[in-house]
Amino acid sequence: MERYRVLEEIGDGTCGSVYKAINLETNETVAIKKMKRKFYVWEECMNLREVKSLCKLNHPNIVKLREIVRENHELFFIFEHMECNLYQIMRDRQGPIPEAEIRQFMSQILQGLAYMHGNGYFHRDLKPENLLVTKDVIKIADFGLAREVASQPPYTDYVSTRWYRAPEVLLQSRLYTPAIDMWAVGAILAELFTLCPLFPGESEMDQIYKICAVLGSPDYTTWPEGMNLSQSLNFRFSEIMPANLCELIPNASFEALDLIMQLCSWDPLRRPSAEQALQHPFFHVGTWVPCSIQTPFLPKSNSETRTKPKLELKLWDFGTESDDCFLGLTLAVKPSVPNIEVANSVHQNTREDMLFCSGFQDHSRQSVFWPLLSPDQSRNDVPVRSSLLSSSCMNSQVSLPSVGIPQSTGFTIPGLQRTSVLDSLSFGPMMVIPSSYQHGRV
Numbered sequence: 001m002e003r004y005r006v007l008e009e010i011g012d013g014t015c016g017s018v019y020k021a022i023n024l025e026t027n028e029t030v031a032i033k034k035m036k037r038k039f040y041v042w043e044e045c046m047n048l049r050e051v052k053s054l055c056k057l058n059h060p061n062i063v064k065l066r067e068i069v070r071e072n073h074e075l076f077f078i079f080e081h082m083e084c085n086l087y088q089i090m091r092d093r094q095g096p097i098p099e100a101e102i103r104q105f106m107s108q109i110l111q112g113l114a115y116m117h118g119n120g121y122f123h124r125d126l127k128p129e130n131l132l133v134t135k136d137v138i139k140i141a142d143f144g145l146a147r148e149v150a151s152q153p154p155y156t157d158y159v160s161t162r163w164y165r166a167p168e169v170l171l172q173s174r175l176y177t178p179a180i181d182m183w184a185v186g187a188i189l190a191e192l193f194t195l196c197p198l199f200p201g202e203s204e205m206d207q208i209y210k211i212c213a214v215l216g217s218p219d220y221t222t223w224p225e226g227m228n229l230s231q232s233l234n235f236r237f238s239e240i241m242p243a244n245l246c247e248l249i250p251n252a253s254f255e256a257l258d259l260i261m262q263l264c265s266w267d268p269l270r271r272p273s274a275e276q277a278l279q280h281p282f283f284h285v286g287t288w289v290p291c292s293i294q295t296p297f298l299p300k301s302n303s304e305t306r307t308k309p310k311l312e313l314k315l316w317d318f319g320t321e322s323d324d325c326f327l328g329l330t331l332a333v334k335p336s337v338p339n340i341e342v343a344n345s346v347h348q349n350t351r352e353d354m355l356f357c358s359g360f361q362d363h364s365r366q367s368v369f370w371p372l373l374s375p376d377q378s379r380n381d382v383p384v385r386s387s388l389l390s391s392s393c394m395n396s397q398v399s400l401p402s403v404g405i406p407q408s409t410g411f412t413i414p415g416l417q418r419t420s421v422l423d424s425l426s427f428g429p430m431m432v433i434p435s436s437y438q439h440g441r442v
């Protein structure tokens with residue numbers, strides 16, 4: 001770690017603190033994520049989801065992991081540095097983001113996701129803070145919760161920030177799929193237009209209510225599996241009519257509204273995949289041309305080539321799963337110099353282990369279907385709801401439930417407040433104003 005000089009702290013998440021730093025050998029600006037917990041053996045590091053997934057994924061819209069360093073039982077991820085995240089862009093924005101700009105962002109997010117899902121991973125914690133931006137390029141970051149599609153359910157661990165959490169996760173389905181990422185993308189797309197979260201729930205129950213207030217309550221036609229889930233939890237959806245999305249998001253085009261409604265379908269089977277979403281008319285508006293995206297499997301340019309390890313000790317194959325076999329990781333161990341600047345607590349006589357991700361080797365792309373589908377039913381058979389005209393644009397009445405939803409009196413915090421789009425419409429005292437636009441969102 002003596003090769004890096006820390007410039008400033010740029011983020012503090014649940015798992016680690018993130019620092020902006022300079023690689024003194026290459027002069028490259030990097031982001032160093034120092035994990036909060038200790039790692040006593042390499043195997044522990046190798047088992048981290050963030051390591052497993054990021055080492056396998058190489059795409060222009062996925063943040064690049066340059067190397068991993070373990071030093072004095074502390075683990076450091078060295079990432080390419082990005083200027084800011086999408087939350088900061090929305091927070092600092094004076095006026096609305098033009099739709100053309102939103103389209104550019106969405107197209108890139110979906111391309112990154114399509115690649116990730118196609119390679120057998122889903123993210124599970126997509127939110128504006130985890131979408132990093134430099135100029136007009138956006139990349140998906142924070143793979144701490146990423147999971148392999150092929151991994152065995154039930155998935156019981158904590159998933160996703162509440163505001164972007166899919167209804168099946170809220171209803172404790174243990175069989176959720178990459179469609180949970182598509183739900184989050186829909187919520188983020190809406191937020192890009194309004195600069196307010198679409199579903200800013202204050203508790204899990206309030207989260208479900210906030211979703212009902214926008215989409216209308218589900219029923220056996222719109223989401224049969226959800227009705228079974230709610231029954232098994234002894235939970236009854238309050239009967240709420242859908243809101244008028246055209247009023248909630250007045251600056252969005254018809255195509256954008258339709259895409260939001262498709263992505264935010266109650267039923268995960270009705271949500272388009274990332275590949276399908278990229279085909280939506282929203283992306284074929286006017287004269288917009290997609291950003292040229294480098295094919296992940298083509299040889300990289302010099303600037304993209306990863307640093308080569310100086311000491312190769314062994315080829316590390318950290319997985320037993322079949323799809324790990326294309327992955328080659330090189331573990332290098334070398335003595336380090338004391339006084340590294342990232343961690344104040346680093347001791348003398350430290351040993352530094354470096355793990356470099358090898359280039360992504362060519363392998364045939366898997367096509368992945370959400371595992372919930374039966375083998376004889378492809379995603380294309382599942383009708384993707386084009387729902388705007390039928391409900392959201394026509395019905396602006398929201399009838400509020402009389403019981404079951406936590407009430408709170410709205411309050412405001414000046415400055416960084418993050419209110420719901422519904423707050424701009426008059427829904428009476430039942431609507432909860434989120435406490436702040438800052439993190440602390442779960």
Ligand SMILES: Nc1ncnc2c1ncn2[C@@H]1O[C@H](COP(=O)(O)OP(=O)(O)OP(=O)(O)O)[C@@H](O)[C@H]1O
Nearest residue numbers: 011013014015016018031079080081082085129142
């Ligand atoms: N490569 C990077 N370049 C610039 N900033 C970054 C980078 N990676 C992370 N950050 C910043 O640090 C913050 C926290 O990073 P990250 O989400 O990876 O940490 P975490 O501990 O996993 O957080 P969370 O609590 O969301 O799980 C991000 O929201 C982002 O603003």
